[in-house]
Amino acid sequence: MERIRLTTAQALVQFLDQQYVDFGGGPERFVHGVFTVFGHGNVLGLGQALQEAPGELTVYQGRNEQGMVHAAAAFAKQSRRRKIMACTASVGPGSANMLTAAATATANQLPVLLLPGDTFATRQPDPVLQQMEHTHNLSITVNDAFKAVSKYWDRVTRPEQLMSAMLNAMRVLTDPGDTGAVTIALPQDVQGEAWDYPADFFRKRIHRVIPRLPHPQEITAAAELITGKQRPLLICGGGVRYGDAGAALRSFAERFAIPFGETQAGKSAVPSSFEYNLGGIGVTGNGCANALAQEADLVIGVGTRFTDFTTASKSLFAHPEVEFLTLNASPYHAAKLDALAVVCDAAEGLNALAAALEERGYRSEYGTDIAEAKQSWAMERERLAGVEYPVGAGMKEQAGGASEESGLDRLAGEFIPEVAGHLDEKLPEYAEVLGTSLTQTQVLGIINEVIPQDAIVIGAAGSLPGDMQRMWNSEVPDTYHMEYGFSCMGYEIAGALGIKLAEPEREVYALVGDGSYQMLHSELVTSLQENRKINVLLLDNAGFGCINNLQMEQGMDSMGTEFRYRGPDGQLSGDLMRIDYAASAAGYGVQTFRASTVEELRTALAAARQSERSTLIDIKVLPKTMTHGYGAWWNVGVAEVSGLEAVQEAYNRKRSGLEKARSY
Numbered sequence: 001m002e003r004i005r006l007t008t009a010q011a012l013v014q015f016l017d018q019q020y021v022d023f024g025g026g027p028e029r030f031v032h033g034v035f036t037v038f039g040h041g042n043v044l045g046l047g048q049a050l051q052e053a054p055g056e057l058t059v060y061q062g063r064n065e066q067g068m069v070h071a072a073a074a075f076a077k078q079s080r081r082r083k084i085m086a087c088t089a090s091v092g093p094g095s096a097n098m099l100t101a102a103a104t105a106t107a108n109q110l111p112v113l114l115l116p117g118d119t120f121a122t123r124q125p126d127p128v129l130q131q132m133e134h135t136h137n138l139s140i141t142v143n144d145a146f147k148a149v150s151k152y153w154d155r156v157t158r159p160e161q162l163m164s165a166m167l168n169a170m171r172v173l174t175d176p177g178d179t180g181a182v183t184i185a186l187p188q189d190v191q192g193e194a195w196d197y198p199a200d201f202f203r204k205r206i207h208r209v210i211p212r213l214p215h216p217q218e219i220t221a222a223a224e225l226i227t228g229k230q231r232p233l234l235i236c237g238g239g240v241r242y243g244d245a246g247a248a249l250r251s252f253a254e255r256f257a258i259p260f261g262e263t264q265a266g267k268s269a270v271p272s273s274f275e276y277n278l279g280g281i282g283v284t285g286n287g288c289a290n291a292l293a294q295e296a297d298l299v300i301g302v303g304t305r306f307t308d309f310t311t312a313s314k315s316l317f318a319h320p321e322v323e324f325l326t327l328n329a330s331p332y333h334a335a336k337l338d339a340l341a342v343v344c345d346a347a348e349g350l351n352a353l354a355a356a357l358e359e360r361g362y363r364s365e366y367g368t369d370i371a372e373a374k375q376s377w378a379m380e381r382e383r384l385a386g387v388e389y390p391v392g393a394g395m396k397e398q399a400g401g402a403s404e405e406s407g408l409d410r411l412a413g414e415f416i417p418e419v420a421g422h423l424d425e426k427l428p429e430y431a432e433v434l435g436t437s438l439t440q441t442q443v444l445g446i447i448n449e450v451i452p453q454d455a456i457v458i459g460a461a462g463s464l465p466g467d468m469q470r471m472w473n474s475e476v477p478d479t480y481h482m483e484y485g486f487s488c489m490g491y492e493i494a495g496a497l498g499i500k501l502a503e504p505e506r507e508v509y510a511l512v513g514d515g516s517y518q519m520l521h522s523e524l525v526t527s528l529q530e531n532r533k534i535n536v537l538l539l540d541n542a543g544f545g546c547i548n549n550l551q552m553e554q555g556m557d558s559m560g561t562e563f564r565y566r567g568p569d570g571q572l573s574g575d576l577m578r579i580d581y582a583a584s585a586a587g588y589g590v591q592t593f594r595a596s597t598v599e600e601l602r603t604a605l606a607a608a609r610q611s612e613r614s615t616l617i618d619i620k621v622l623p624k625t626m627t628h629g630y631g632a633w634w635n636v637g638v639a640e641v642s643g644l645e646a647v648q649e650a651y652n653r654k655r656s657g658l659e660k661a662r663s664y
């Protein structure tokens with residue numbers, strides 16, 4: 001047998017360069033590049049291998065290991081998990097920096113290959129720089145922390161272990177039912193050690209991803225269950241998009257007159273305007289999907305994990321006789337809510353079920369309810385997009401006069417009734433310091449109207465995902481990219497880069513809060529370096545807005561969630577901080593704009609589109625002008641005892657919420 005003498009790292013690079021996947025349309029290259037932040041733990045091993053013989057792998061320079069892994073995860077998500085990137089980090093802090101993004105990828109079931117450097121397998125120089133010493137167990141390193149956030153974890157302590165490690169890595173990375181972050185820890189000495197690898201290990205390998213077919217018995221049982229129901233409701237989860245099942249869902253809904261709600265991962269599988277698409281469902285869902293969810297006698301989850309946001313902490317599906325049916329490639333997710341489970345790919349399952357229902361001549365009994373619910377939501381969305389700060393004189397004057405106060409009152413009432421009182425006091429101050437008259441819902445309405453329909457929007461954390469799941473209308477498939485499995489602040493901008501690498505021809509817009517921008521935006525520099533234009537739409541409301549809402553809705557006062565200077569009372573209660581985000585990005589070379597009026601926003605959006613390089617629009621928005629809940633409860637950890645009456649009341653609301661929710 002032919003053998004090739006290579007270092008472990010060289011063998012790894014050669015192997016990655018030969019991996020292909022076939023999802024039914026012929027072989028396609030699987031690993032497209034390697035994101036790197038080099039340090040002593042990887043530059044002389046994996047770095048050397050990538051320099052000498054990278055094959056067709058592009059080497060990218062990340063700025064922050066978390067950011068680069070987010071970019072890799074977003075690349076995979078936008079590629080519907082058919083293309084991946086690898087990420088290599090140095091030992092110790094470089095590796096540890098990948099943990100948050102590894103968890104994000106795994107929670108969202110997105111394949112990324114992580115290659116953290118590790119301490120010496122020989123232990124000769126121990127403790128090496130950045131080594132953590134566990135006195136009770138010298139085999140534990142920082143990289144063991146990845147076990148908790150990976151779908152597959154391995155450490156290659158001898159060159160020949162690479163082969164079984166990588167074959168297993170590929171098994172998991174290409175598994176539609178159980179993929180996520182795969183971590184292969186590489187001790188820095190082993191990366192450079194040579195071995196005679198069998199040539200066969202480096203042959204072109206095509207991983208055939210065969211659609212998982214439902215069993216006929218499952219389909220019969222599912223069809224019988226549906227036949228007995230009048231008001232079934234579908235849920236379109238991420239599995240519909242990953243499984244390319246948008247068309248199958250659409251025709252299924254149409255044939256049997258069954259509407260569907262969208263999860264964050266499922267949105268944009270089917271156009272928002274489709275007559276059976278109710279839009280976002282759950283805690284961040286809209287009034288239409290949530291209203292029909294209350295009355296559904298059967299919930300059919302297609303490719304959904306049924307998170308607490310989708311089920312409203314298991315309270316949303318309130319029909320006394322509601323039952324659950326699931327179509328999911330993962331037996332684990334299919335079994336949720338004690339459902340009748342059909343373990344299959346979404347398209348295969350829907351098509352088989354359609355044939356069985358056709359035979360039974362099934363049709364739902366919604367009548368005109370679907371169209372009416374959709375219409376009433378369309379009106380509410382229009383109202384939200386039209387809410388304006390009370391116009392009149394200059395902002396200072398607005399804050400003073402009695403007539404303006406009633407205007408503010410009304411504005412507060414348009415959004416979150418629970419916090420209207422607080423808003424009354426604070427809105428004039430915010431309007432003045434931020435110098436803006438824009439509301440968040442108004443801004444979203446304009447962005448949705450103005451940017452190209454085939455542009456991709458990305459979000460992850462803060463109040464924007466909720467507003468977008470409710471308000472965003474997407475007509476072109478796969479234009480809505482939301483990371484809501486982990487809702488990880490910092491994913492947005494890094495992820496936008498990953499999307500742009502996956503789809504260079506389309507405009508990409510990262511919708512990001514000021515808090516999330518501050519947390520992590522360094523891959524913006526990588527977008528300039530790679531000449532991959534991304535657009536950052538930064539909505540600055542001077543705080544962790546959604547968390548401020550949460551604490552105030554649950555009886556607390558504002559604390560630690562607004563961006564205020566420390567005040568004379570020793571608390572974070574001083575003046576609001578005004579931050580010039582446009583100036584921060586301009587320093588990198590990003591083309592920047594500022595918007596605090598409708599006209600400025602429209603002008604900036606038009607100019608950003610024309611720009612050749614990455615852009616950022618610093619949009620000042622009034623806090624609390626986001627959407628609120630539409631009939632969906634969320635179980636949060638409220639204090640059981642407190643001296644504050646408002647907290648006691650919140651706790652009592654939680655108790656009564658729990659009484660109406662399913663226990664499992």
Ligand SMILES: Cc1ncc(C[n+]2csc(CCOP(=O)(O)OP(=O)(O)O)c2C)c(N)n1
Nearest residue numbers: 462463487489513514515516543544545546
């Ligand atoms: C990495 C990370 N840390 C903390 C949180 C908890 N968290 C969720 S939203 C949020 C505030 C987000 O603020 P901002 O980005 O300004 O959005 P806004 O709610 O103001 O729209 C925080 C701290 C999180 N989701 N991710």
Ligand SMILES: [Mg+2]
Nearest residue numbers: 513514543545
């Ligand atoms: Mg904010």
